[in-house]
Amino acid sequence: MNSEIEGIKSQIEILVEKVADLTLHELRENLDAGGEKASAKEKQLARARRSLEKAAHILSGLDD
Numbered sequence: 001m002n003s004e005i006e007g008i009k010s011q012i013e014i015l016v017e018k019v020a021d022l023t024l025h026e027l028r029e030n031l032d033a034g035g036e037k038a039s040a041k042e043k044q045l046a047r048a049r050r051s052l053e054k055a056a057h058i059l060s061g062l063d064d
Contacts, residue, residue, distance in 0.1 A: 009059040012052050019049040 023045040030039045038046075 005059055005062055009056050012056045012059070016049055016052045016056065019045055019052060023049060 023042055026039060026042045026045060030042060
């Protein structure tokens with residue numbers, strides 16, 4: 001894999017971690033507010049995280 005693609009993949013992996021942190025923060029806020037189900041925002045953040053993970057996986061499969 002060339003270095004440019006590897007750099008993009010690394011940036012995506014950093015974003016995955018940031019979105020996961022945001023998701024956990026949203027979950028804590030929801031639970032503290034008495035919520036029992038995942039909020040719409042939490043669900044959207046989880047979808048975004050999964051999409052980023054898929055993008056990183058796809059980039060991992062590219063050959064030079």
